[in-house]
Amino acid sequence: MKIAIGCDNAAVSLKRILNDFLATQKDIQIVDLGVDSEDDLELYPNVAERVALEVASGNCERGIILCGTGLGMAITANKVPGVRAATCHDVYSAERARKSNNAQIITMGARVIGPEKAKTVLKAWLESEFAGGRSAPKVQRIVEIEQKYLSIEK
Numbered sequence: 001m002k003i004a005i006g007c008d009n010a011a012v013s014l015k016r017i018l019n020d021f022l023a024t025q026k027d028i029q030i031v032d033l034g035v036d037s038e039d040d041l042e043l044y045p046n047v048a049e050r051v052a053l054e055v056a057s058g059n060c061e062r063g064i065i066l067c068g069t070g071l072g073m074a075i076t077a078n079k080v081p082g083v084r085a086a087t088c089h090d091v092y093s094a095e096r097a098r099k100s101n102n103a104q105i106i107t108m109g110a111r112v113i114g115p116e117k118a119k120t121v122l123k124a125w126l127e128s129e130f131a132g133g134r135s136a137p138k139v140q141r142i143v144e145i146e147q148k149y150l151s152i153e154k
């Protein structure tokens with residue numbers, strides 16, 4: 001599985017830890033889209049956009065985006081058509097984000113979650129797949145609503 005990862009300056013340390021963790025997992029290829037230093041103050045929406053585009057284009061199956069809270073990254077990534085990004089700081093939400101919402105992107109906040117729990121949450125999200133069934137028409141409805149507002153003339 002090819003996964004894009006990115007962070008802002010608030011989550012550089014967490015990204016390093018999660019990259020090391022991902023390197024121990026089977027069949028995972030990481031595309032790291034920065035930032036790589038706490039001194040790099042690139043605005044978080046730029047990073048979120050890069051990761052979201054990798055996923056929306058099909059170049060990567062999944063994305064991981066980290067910031068202080070995970071919130072700004074999810075808000076931004078969800079602006080990119082085709083992307084479903086969910087902020088998850090617990091295992092149950094991470095599983096449901098895949099099984100119910102088919103979220104291809106997980107966001108987490110380095111100021112919210114510690115590294116060990118972040119690894120556990122990430123593992124649950126990586127190992128969960130979309131369940132389809134009763135969730136399928138709901139996710140399809142998200143896609144339709146997105147299409148509806150994309151076609152509104154500016």
Ligand code: RB5
Pocket residue numbers: 008010044067068069070071072073109
């Ligand atoms: C810092 O820029 C902080 O706003 C950011 O890391 C993130 O928490 C945004 O949602």
